[in-house]
Amino acid sequence: MMNVKTALALACCFYIASCQNQPASNDNADTSAAATQPAATVPAASGPVFRKEGTLAFISKAKGDTISTIDIEIAESDDERARGLMDRRSMPENQGMLFIFQAPEEQSFWMKNTYISLDIIYVDENMEIVSVQKYATPLSEESLPSFKKAQYVVETVAGYVDKMKIQYGDKIAFKKD
Template identity: 40%
Template structure:
Protein backbone atom coordinates (compact mmCIF):
# COMPACT_ATOMS: atom_id res chain seq x y z
CA UNK A 1 0.00 0.00 0.00
CA UNK A 2 2.85 2.41 0.86
CA UNK A 3 4.53 1.69 -2.46
CA UNK A 4 1.32 2.48 -4.33
CA UNK A 5 0.82 5.76 -2.44
CA UNK A 6 4.50 6.71 -2.95
CA UNK A 7 4.21 5.94 -6.66
CA UNK A 8 1.08 8.06 -6.94
CA UNK A 9 2.74 10.98 -5.13
CA UNK A 10 5.84 10.78 -7.32
CA UNK A 11 3.63 10.67 -10.44
CA UNK A 12 1.59 13.64 -9.22
CA UNK A 13 4.71 15.72 -8.48
CA UNK A 14 6.31 14.74 -11.82
CA UNK A 15 3.13 15.69 -13.67
CA UNK A 16 2.95 19.05 -11.87
CA UNK A 17 6.63 19.74 -12.63
CA UNK A 18 6.15 18.86 -16.31
CA UNK A 19 3.12 21.15 -16.51
CA UNK A 20 5.27 24.03 -15.22
CA UNK A 21 7.96 23.78 -17.89
CA UNK A 22 8.58 27.23 -19.34
CA UNK A 23 9.13 27.03 -23.12
CA UNK A 24 10.83 30.43 -23.07
CA UNK A 25 13.45 29.34 -20.50
CA UNK A 26 16.91 29.11 -22.04
CA UNK A 27 17.56 25.58 -20.76
CA UNK A 28 14.22 24.17 -21.97
CA UNK A 29 14.61 21.98 -25.04
CA UNK A 30 11.92 22.52 -27.67
CA UNK A 31 11.84 20.43 -30.85
CA UNK A 32 10.48 22.17 -33.94
CA UNK A 33 8.97 20.78 -37.12
CA UNK A 34 10.75 20.89 -40.45
CA UNK A 35 12.95 21.88 -41.99
CA UNK A 36 10.69 22.68 -44.94
CA UNK A 37 10.94 24.93 -47.95
CA UNK A 38 9.06 28.23 -48.15
CA UNK A 39 9.00 30.28 -51.33
CA UNK A 40 8.24 33.98 -51.41
CA UNK A 41 7.05 35.12 -54.82
CA UNK A 42 7.63 38.82 -55.47
CA UNK A 43 6.79 40.76 -58.61
CA UNK A 44 10.33 40.15 -59.89
CA UNK A 45 11.63 36.90 -58.35
CA UNK A 46 11.05 33.87 -56.18
CA UNK A 47 13.11 33.46 -53.02
CA UNK A 48 13.44 30.14 -51.23
CA UNK A 49 14.00 29.79 -47.49
CA UNK A 50 14.43 26.65 -45.40
CA UNK A 51 12.39 27.06 -42.24
CA UNK A 52 11.63 25.36 -38.98
CA UNK A 53 7.94 25.07 -38.11
CA UNK A 54 6.25 26.33 -34.94
CA UNK A 55 2.77 24.85 -34.58
CA UNK A 56 2.32 23.87 -30.93
CA UNK A 57 1.83 26.45 -28.16
CA UNK A 58 5.26 25.57 -26.74
CA UNK A 59 6.98 25.95 -30.12
CA UNK A 60 5.19 29.24 -30.76
CA UNK A 61 6.10 30.62 -27.35
CA UNK A 62 9.78 29.70 -27.81
CA UNK A 63 10.22 30.72 -31.45
CA UNK A 64 13.76 31.90 -32.19
CA UNK A 65 14.54 32.84 -28.59
CA UNK A 66 18.13 32.29 -27.47
CA UNK A 67 19.48 31.78 -31.01
CA UNK A 68 22.76 33.57 -31.61
CA UNK A 69 22.65 33.41 -35.42
CA UNK A 70 20.23 32.80 -38.26
CA UNK A 71 21.46 31.98 -41.74
CA UNK A 72 20.22 34.34 -44.48
CA UNK A 73 18.34 31.48 -46.17
CA UNK A 74 16.72 30.20 -42.98
CA UNK A 75 13.78 31.18 -40.82
CA UNK A 76 10.84 30.00 -38.76
CA UNK A 77 7.22 29.73 -39.85
CA UNK A 78 4.50 29.98 -37.21
CA UNK A 79 1.07 28.51 -37.99
CA UNK A 80 -2.14 30.06 -36.69
CA UNK A 81 -5.06 27.68 -37.12
CA UNK A 82 -7.69 29.03 -36.96
CA UNK A 83 -6.78 32.41 -38.41
CA UNK A 84 -6.54 35.07 -35.69
CA UNK A 85 -4.88 38.31 -34.66
CA UNK A 86 -1.17 37.92 -34.05
CA UNK A 87 1.40 39.88 -32.16
CA UNK A 88 5.06 39.03 -31.61
CA UNK A 89 7.71 40.31 -29.25
CA UNK A 90 11.47 39.90 -29.10
CA UNK A 91 12.05 39.14 -25.42
CA UNK A 92 14.93 36.64 -25.08
CA UNK A 93 15.55 36.89 -28.82
CA UNK A 94 19.22 37.70 -29.26
CA UNK A 95 19.19 38.54 -32.97
CA UNK A 96 17.29 41.12 -34.99
CA UNK A 97 14.58 39.65 -37.24
CA UNK A 98 12.21 40.58 -40.04
CA UNK A 99 8.67 39.58 -39.08
CA UNK A 100 6.32 38.79 -41.97
CA UNK A 101 2.58 38.46 -41.28
CA UNK A 102 0.74 36.23 -43.77
CA UNK A 103 -2.99 35.76 -44.43
CA UNK A 104 -4.75 32.44 -45.08
CA UNK A 105 -4.04 32.60 -48.84
CA UNK A 106 -0.33 33.21 -48.32
CA UNK A 107 -0.51 36.94 -49.07
CA UNK A 108 1.89 39.06 -47.03
CA UNK A 109 -0.18 41.54 -45.03
CA UNK A 110 2.54 43.35 -43.06
CA UNK A 111 6.30 43.30 -42.57
CA UNK A 112 8.24 44.57 -39.60
CA UNK A 113 11.87 44.79 -40.67
CA UNK A 114 14.75 44.85 -38.20
CA UNK A 115 12.68 44.00 -35.10
CA UNK A 116 14.82 44.95 -32.11
CA UNK A 117 16.36 42.09 -30.10
CA UNK A 118 15.38 41.71 -26.44
CA UNK A 119 12.42 44.10 -26.77
CA UNK A 120 9.12 43.48 -24.97
CA UNK A 121 7.33 45.83 -27.34
CA UNK A 122 4.28 44.22 -28.94
CA UNK A 123 4.64 43.98 -32.73
CA UNK A 124 1.10 43.50 -34.01
CA UNK A 125 -0.11 42.28 -37.39
CA UNK A 126 -3.07 44.68 -37.15
CA UNK A 127 -5.20 42.02 -38.87
CA UNK A 128 -6.06 38.33 -38.67
CA UNK A 129 -3.29 36.05 -39.97
CA UNK A 130 -2.71 32.39 -40.69
CA UNK A 131 1.04 32.54 -40.27
CA UNK A 132 4.09 34.52 -39.28
CA UNK A 133 7.42 34.06 -41.01
CA UNK A 134 10.54 35.18 -39.17
CA UNK A 135 13.66 35.81 -41.27
CA UNK A 136 17.12 37.19 -40.58
CA UNK A 137 17.00 40.98 -40.21
CA UNK A 138 17.17 42.85 -43.49
CA UNK A 139 16.26 39.97 -45.80
CA UNK A 140 12.90 41.49 -46.75
CA UNK A 141 14.60 44.79 -47.58
CA UNK A 142 17.49 43.16 -49.47
CA UNK A 143 15.16 40.96 -51.54
CA UNK A 144 12.51 43.66 -52.03
CA UNK A 145 9.80 41.56 -50.35
CA UNK A 146 6.67 43.65 -49.77
CA UNK A 147 3.08 43.36 -48.58
CA UNK A 148 1.05 41.76 -51.38
CA UNK A 149 3.81 39.26 -52.24
CA UNK A 150 2.96 35.57 -51.83
CA UNK A 151 4.37 33.07 -49.32
CA UNK A 152 4.04 29.56 -50.72
CA UNK A 153 3.88 26.71 -48.24
CA UNK A 154 1.48 23.87 -47.43
CA UNK A 155 0.17 25.93 -44.46
CA UNK A 156 -1.49 28.24 -46.99
CA UNK A 157 -2.63 25.45 -49.32
CA UNK A 158 -0.83 27.07 -52.25
CA UNK A 159 2.09 24.75 -52.98
CA UNK A 160 0.33 23.21 -55.97
CA UNK A 161 0.69 26.58 -57.65
CA UNK A 162 4.47 26.05 -57.74
CA UNK A 163 4.14 22.67 -59.47
CA UNK A 164 1.49 23.96 -61.88
CA UNK A 165 3.66 26.93 -62.86
CA UNK A 166 6.66 24.65 -63.43
CA UNK A 167 4.57 22.42 -65.71
CA UNK A 168 3.20 25.49 -67.54
CA UNK A 169 6.72 26.90 -68.00
CA UNK A 170 8.01 23.56 -69.31
CA UNK A 171 5.10 23.33 -71.76
CA UNK A 172 5.69 26.91 -72.94
CA UNK A 173 9.41 26.23 -73.43
CA UNK A 174 8.67 23.01 -75.34
CA UNK A 175 6.13 24.80 -77.56
CA UNK A 176 8.59 27.64 -78.23
CA UNK A 177 11.35 25.14 -79.10
CA UNK A 178 9.01 23.26 -81.46
CA UNK A 179 8.04 26.54 -83.14
CA UNK A 180 11.70 27.49 -83.63
CA UNK A 181 12.56 24.07 -85.08
CA UNK A 182 9.49 24.17 -87.38
CA UNK A 183 10.59 27.53 -88.83
CA UNK A 184 14.12 26.37 -89.54
Protein backbone atom coordinates in the same frame (compact mmCIF):
# COMPACT_ATOMS: atom_id res chain seq x y z
CA MET B 1 17.54 15.33 -42.10
CA MET B 2 20.38 17.40 -40.67
CA ASN B 3 22.37 19.69 -42.95
CA VAL B 4 26.17 19.59 -43.06
CA LYS B 5 26.68 22.83 -41.08
CA THR B 6 24.40 21.61 -38.30
CA ALA B 7 26.13 18.24 -38.17
CA LEU B 8 29.56 19.88 -37.98
CA ALA B 9 28.40 22.27 -35.25
CA LEU B 10 27.05 19.36 -33.20
CA ALA B 11 30.22 17.33 -33.73
CA CYS B 12 32.34 20.27 -32.57
CA CYS B 13 30.18 20.75 -29.47
CA PHE B 14 30.41 17.08 -28.52
CA TYR B 15 34.16 17.04 -29.18
CA ILE B 16 34.72 20.14 -27.03
CA ALA B 17 32.50 18.72 -24.30
CA SER B 18 34.40 15.44 -24.27
CA CYS B 19 37.77 17.22 -24.12
CA GLN B 20 36.78 19.25 -21.07
CA ASN B 21 36.96 16.23 -18.76
CA GLN B 22 40.27 14.92 -20.10
CA PRO B 23 43.32 15.17 -17.80
CA ALA B 24 46.07 17.56 -18.89
CA SER B 25 48.55 14.70 -19.25
CA ASN B 26 48.66 10.95 -18.77
CA ASP B 27 51.38 11.22 -16.10
CA ASN B 28 48.94 11.74 -13.24
CA ALA B 29 45.75 10.37 -14.77
CA ASP B 30 42.95 10.27 -12.22
CA THR B 31 40.98 7.03 -12.44
CA SER B 32 38.40 7.99 -9.81
CA ALA B 33 34.69 7.79 -10.63
CA ALA B 34 34.49 11.60 -10.94
CA ALA B 35 37.21 11.66 -13.57
CA THR B 36 35.52 9.00 -15.68
CA GLN B 37 32.04 10.61 -15.72
CA PRO B 38 30.88 11.78 -19.16
CA ALA B 39 31.16 15.50 -19.87
CA ALA B 40 28.09 17.69 -19.49
CA THR B 41 26.39 18.72 -22.69
CA VAL B 42 27.68 22.09 -23.82
CA PRO B 43 25.06 24.29 -25.51
CA ALA B 44 25.97 25.53 -28.96
CA ALA B 45 27.39 29.06 -28.93
CA SER B 46 24.66 30.13 -31.34
CA GLY B 47 21.82 28.81 -29.17
CA PRO B 48 19.42 26.01 -30.10
CA VAL B 49 20.32 24.04 -33.20
CA PHE B 50 18.29 24.71 -36.38
CA ARG B 51 16.04 21.81 -37.41
CA LYS B 52 15.13 21.97 -41.10
CA GLU B 53 11.47 20.93 -41.32
CA GLY B 54 10.59 22.39 -44.68
CA THR B 55 11.17 24.97 -47.38
CA LEU B 56 9.39 28.29 -47.89
CA ALA B 57 9.29 30.41 -51.04
CA PHE B 58 8.41 34.10 -51.34
CA ILE B 59 6.46 34.66 -54.55
CA SER B 60 6.14 38.00 -56.38
CA LYS B 61 2.62 39.42 -56.72
CA ALA B 62 3.66 41.24 -59.89
CA LYS B 63 5.13 38.36 -61.91
CA GLY B 64 4.25 35.24 -59.94
CA ASP B 65 7.89 34.15 -59.90
CA THR B 66 9.92 33.05 -56.89
CA ILE B 67 11.71 35.95 -55.19
CA SER B 68 13.71 33.76 -52.79
CA THR B 69 13.59 30.50 -50.87
CA ILE B 70 14.57 29.68 -47.28
CA ASP B 71 14.82 26.53 -45.15
CA ILE B 72 12.35 26.68 -42.26
CA GLU B 73 11.65 25.30 -38.85
CA ILE B 74 7.93 25.02 -38.25
CA ALA B 75 6.17 26.10 -35.06
CA GLU B 76 2.66 24.62 -34.94
CA SER B 77 2.00 23.81 -31.29
CA ASP B 78 1.44 26.38 -28.55
CA ASP B 79 4.81 25.45 -26.97
CA GLU B 80 6.68 25.72 -30.28
CA ARG B 81 5.08 29.08 -31.07
CA ALA B 82 5.82 30.41 -27.57
CA ARG B 83 9.50 29.35 -27.87
CA GLY B 84 10.02 30.59 -31.43
CA LEU B 85 13.60 31.69 -32.04
CA MET B 86 14.32 32.49 -28.39
CA ASP B 87 17.91 31.99 -27.24
CA ARG B 88 19.27 31.91 -30.80
CA ARG B 89 22.52 33.85 -31.10
CA SER B 90 22.69 33.76 -34.90
CA MET B 91 20.83 32.52 -37.94
CA PRO B 92 21.96 32.37 -41.56
CA GLU B 93 20.08 34.40 -44.15
CA ASN B 94 18.76 31.26 -45.84
CA GLN B 95 16.93 30.05 -42.72
CA GLY B 96 13.81 31.13 -40.89
CA MET B 97 10.85 30.02 -38.85
CA LEU B 98 7.25 29.57 -39.97
CA PHE B 99 4.54 29.89 -37.32
CA ILE B 100 1.24 28.25 -38.21
CA PHE B 101 -1.95 29.20 -36.36
CA GLN B 102 -5.33 27.40 -36.39
CA ALA B 103 -7.25 30.38 -37.77
CA PRO B 104 -6.53 33.90 -39.00
CA GLU B 105 -6.57 36.57 -36.30
CA GLU B 106 -4.56 39.63 -35.40
CA GLN B 107 -1.17 38.47 -34.16
CA SER B 108 1.45 40.18 -32.04
CA PHE B 109 5.02 39.03 -31.49
CA TRP B 110 7.84 40.23 -29.24
CA MET B 111 11.57 39.67 -29.04
CA LYS B 112 11.91 38.52 -25.43
CA ASN B 113 14.98 36.25 -25.11
CA THR B 114 15.66 36.60 -28.84
CA TYR B 115 19.21 37.81 -29.39
CA ILE B 116 19.12 38.41 -33.14
CA SER B 117 17.24 41.17 -34.95
CA LEU B 118 14.45 39.79 -37.12
CA ASP B 119 12.00 40.74 -39.85
CA ILE B 120 8.55 39.47 -38.85
CA ILE B 121 6.29 38.83 -41.83
CA TYR B 122 2.55 38.42 -41.24
CA VAL B 123 0.64 36.33 -43.80
CA ASP B 124 -3.12 35.82 -44.15
CA GLU B 125 -5.05 32.60 -44.78
CA ASN B 126 -4.60 33.10 -48.57
CA MET B 127 -0.80 33.03 -48.11
CA GLU B 128 -0.58 36.77 -48.90
CA ILE B 129 1.75 39.05 -46.95
CA VAL B 130 -0.43 41.57 -45.10
CA SER B 131 2.15 43.35 -42.90
CA VAL B 132 5.80 43.33 -41.90
CA GLN B 133 7.70 44.40 -38.79
CA LYS B 134 11.29 45.04 -39.94
CA TYR B 135 14.48 45.08 -37.88
CA ALA B 136 12.82 44.00 -34.61
CA THR B 137 14.96 45.01 -31.63
CA PRO B 138 16.63 42.03 -29.91
CA LEU B 139 15.46 41.24 -26.35
CA SER B 140 12.66 43.83 -26.55
CA GLU B 141 9.30 43.11 -24.93
CA GLU B 142 7.61 45.68 -27.17
CA SER B 143 4.53 44.32 -28.94
CA LEU B 144 4.95 44.03 -32.72
CA PRO B 145 1.39 43.68 -34.06
CA SER B 146 0.20 42.45 -37.43
CA PHE B 147 -2.53 45.15 -37.66
CA LYS B 148 -4.45 42.70 -39.87
CA LYS B 149 -5.58 39.11 -39.52
CA ALA B 150 -2.77 36.62 -40.10
CA GLN B 151 -2.72 32.83 -39.97
CA TYR B 152 0.99 32.46 -40.71
CA VAL B 153 4.05 34.35 -39.51
CA VAL B 154 7.52 34.06 -41.02
CA GLU B 155 10.62 35.20 -39.15
CA THR B 156 13.82 35.89 -41.09
CA VAL B 157 17.03 37.70 -40.18
CA ALA B 158 16.64 41.48 -40.10
CA GLY B 159 17.11 43.11 -43.49
CA TYR B 160 15.94 40.10 -45.47
CA VAL B 161 12.69 41.76 -46.56
CA ASP B 162 14.54 44.84 -47.83
CA LYS B 163 17.35 42.86 -49.47
CA MET B 164 14.93 40.56 -51.33
CA LYS B 165 12.46 43.40 -52.02
CA ILE B 166 9.57 41.47 -50.47
CA GLN B 167 6.38 43.56 -50.44
CA TYR B 168 2.81 43.56 -49.18
CA GLY B 169 0.72 41.43 -51.49
CA ASP B 170 3.57 39.04 -52.28
CA LYS B 171 2.76 35.46 -51.32
CA ILE B 172 4.42 32.53 -49.62
CA ALA B 173 4.31 28.85 -50.41
CA PHE B 174 5.80 26.22 -48.14
CA LYS B 175 6.45 22.51 -48.16
CA LYS B 176 7.06 20.35 -45.11
CA ASP B 177 9.90 17.82 -45.35
